[in-house]
Amino acid sequence: MHVGERLSELLVAAGVRRVFGVPGGQTTPLYHGIARQRGAITHTLMRDERSAAFAADAYARMSGRVGVCDATVGPGVSNLISGLLEAYTSSIPMLAIIADIPRHWETRRRFGSASQGFEQRSFLEPCVKYYGRVELPENLDGVLAAALRIATAGRPGPVILEIPDDVFSADFPAPAPGLAPHARLSVTYPQSRTSPDPSSVERAVELLRRSRKPLLLAGGGALSAGAGDQVQRLAENLEAPVATTLNGKGVLSEHHPLAVGPAGSFGLPLVNDLLAEADCVVFIGTKAAQGATLNWTLPPPGTPIVHLDLDATEIGRNFPQSLGLECDARLGAKALADALPERGRSDWDLERIRRLVEEWWRGALDGGVDGHGAVKPQAVMRALGAVMGQDDVLVTDASLSSGWGAAHWRTRRSGRTFVAPRGLAGLGWGLPAAIGSALALKDTGTDGRVYCVAGDGGWAYSQSELETLARLRLPVVATVLNNSVLAWTRHSAEQRYPDTEPISQDFTDVDFAAAAVAMGALGRRCATPDEFAEAVTKAAADHTGSPVVLEVISSKTESPVLKPKDRRAMTAY
CATH class of the missing domain: 3.40.50.970 (Thiamin diphosphate (ThDP)-binding fold, Pyr/PP domains)
Known part of the structure; x- marks a missing residue:
């Protein structure tokens, strides 16, 4: 068994069903290994490595499993960059299996002295959560386990598994007697869930109890966490409208009475007006980026904010007044909903809001x-x-x-x-x-x-x-x-x-x-x-x-883009 066969075997054991890619000479061992799995895993030939990464990204979003793609050394690797960065900035778990020049050609890497060789690690490393290199055949299992664990742990993201040409085709050694096996491999996500700190929940509850016009803004993190039911519970307990970011669209059915639609530059004008009017906003699984907040003008400065996010570094980055709950979006929304049973009517005119939402969709x-x-x-x-x-x-x-x-x-x-x-x-x-x-x-x-x-x-x-x-x-x-x-x-x-x-x-x-x-x-x-x-x-x-x-x-002049009302916050895009 060579390393490519062992890698294919491990991918199947982890639950990978499909790999997207474009073949190259240095990745042939992977393709040979997949072929020998006799249908347990399928390779999908794309026309471009960039497309392979895009397809793997969407596959991960829709399947709840790590998307996997491959690329050969040099130009194949460099074509991955757009796909890796989309997955990285959208927090999508992806594994890119890439080849490299043989180890003994290292001194010939620069300026392509070794055919297609370049400094690909320094090129790709800023675009991924983890860059794992298999220097020895016996290291494969451990490096792959680390890559999959990091891709699916905490804030998900893309990872690299780099295998030099000579290692890819090398024999995979039998494990030494008595050697403990690596942890079970898995490609499902999220791998684990973190509950919010109880004292932070108490402080968030106090803010929400004082609020008369609360609003929830749910992002892609809420969707990936499967937080829809708990977001709905919280919204119904608070009588709060639920807006979403672009990647959060679908957290609630947009036919739900409290769902008002997307916010921001690609949102509904009504939703942006509601964000401006709210007296407390709960961010759930969103980084509150430029697009969803109209260049960070919504909610307005001084609006109390409760921010639930897996990544504590996002909390307060764009809205310094945020009260943070570092947690899984589903568990965080559940904790707030449990602590805030139905409290009576909010001051929102929900019938009017519903009428305006329906007018938008049916206009x-x-x-x-x-x-x-x-x-x-x-x-x-x-x-x-x-x-x-x-x-x-x-x-x-x-x-x-x-x-x-x-x-x-x-x-x-x-x-x-x-x-x-x-x-x-x-x-x-x-x-x-x-x-x-x-x-x-x-x-x-x-x-x-x-x-x-x-x-x-x-x-x-x-x-x-x-x-x-x-x-x-x-x-x-x-x-x-x-x-x-x-x-x-x-x-x-x-x-x-x-x-x-x-x-x-x-x-x-x-x-x-x-x-x-x-x-x-x-x-x-x-x-x-x-x-x-x-x-x-x-x-x-x-x-x-x-x-x-x-x-x-189609029209050359129509545009869905909404701009901030404050001209000082406008950009050209």
Whole structure:
């Protein structure tokens, strides 16, 4: 047995069912090992290592297991960077298995004297929680155990397992007699849960008892912790509206009477108004970042804040007045709910808030086209919402697509049915993430179909993965909002320099539907809201297994981005 075979054996024992990657000569032992597992673990060939990392990230979000990808030395490794950083900044556990040049070539690493060699550790280490290198075959078990433990412990994140070429293909030694086995491997997360300090809970309870207009803001940490039931209990006990960050969307069904929708730059205007009005805000599993708080202007300065987070370094970082509870989001919300039984009515006019929320989700679209006759993305999201089932999943690309999905597509149940990249927010994430999400649903036996929304700018980054989608026969329905422009950056340039026509923002018209057909998918181009509604209804009813790409000629001017009311807090993006 060589090291690649042993690694494959360990991955299976840990519960890994799928690895995403692109082969290289130095990673061949891993592929050989996976092949010899005879279906216990599957390798998914992607067209680009960046896509492999994006797919592994989404797989982790949807499956509750560490996402795994691989890359060969040099250019393969460097292509991982965007995916690792998205997982790192979104706190998603991921294992990247990478090769390196042979150990005895170390003096030939610099400037690629050894083919494809470079200082990859110093390049990747700032982007991950842990960088484990297997210097000797007998070290493999321990380094992998450490990597998986660190990926899933505390605040989750990506880790590296680096194996030099000569070690990867080396024989794996039989364990020495009497040697204690390593701890049981597992890829589920969270691996453990931390309860809040009781004295901190008491102080938080006192703040909330004095509050007349409390509000909860739940983030991705609450969703990953499965805190929905406890967040709902706490909200109902307090009669408090529940807002979410982009990555927290789905903690509560957005049909729940207290769910008001996302906050911040990709949120609902009403939700930002409620954040400004609240007299106490509870952050649950969120870092209270720029996007969710309108450049840290909401809640306003001086508003009492209770902050529940696994990572104590986040508490008080952006809102110094925060009272911190270092804990798992589910256990923290439960502790507060247990200590705060129903206390009577808050001062919120909940009937009015509910009416305004419903008006937002059901509001008129003025025909669904802009002044130039191009389709408004709001109409696209409305049509998607009409055909998608409660277990279907919406995956969006970065940039404006995330905003359209957050503020104009409504979740039907609690849990993760909306997936978007708001950690690093790099273009091109959407299609590979849709692949990872669809395979996670398949591998876990979960009902539901994946729908993907991307702008033409982001879609073009990863369009090659349509071949992957078609090869795997994944019935993903992808919508491309084609306005032939990098809309967000063009809008920003126009606002910053209104006296100058922006340069390098616009593209020629590309027929993405025709390209999709050439790559093995079904494709249709839609120029009106009615054409799209008809096409997406037909796609939703198609169960042949073919992926579908619906291209929409969309507005260049519409934007979901909300800005801070205080102009001093505005940025160009």
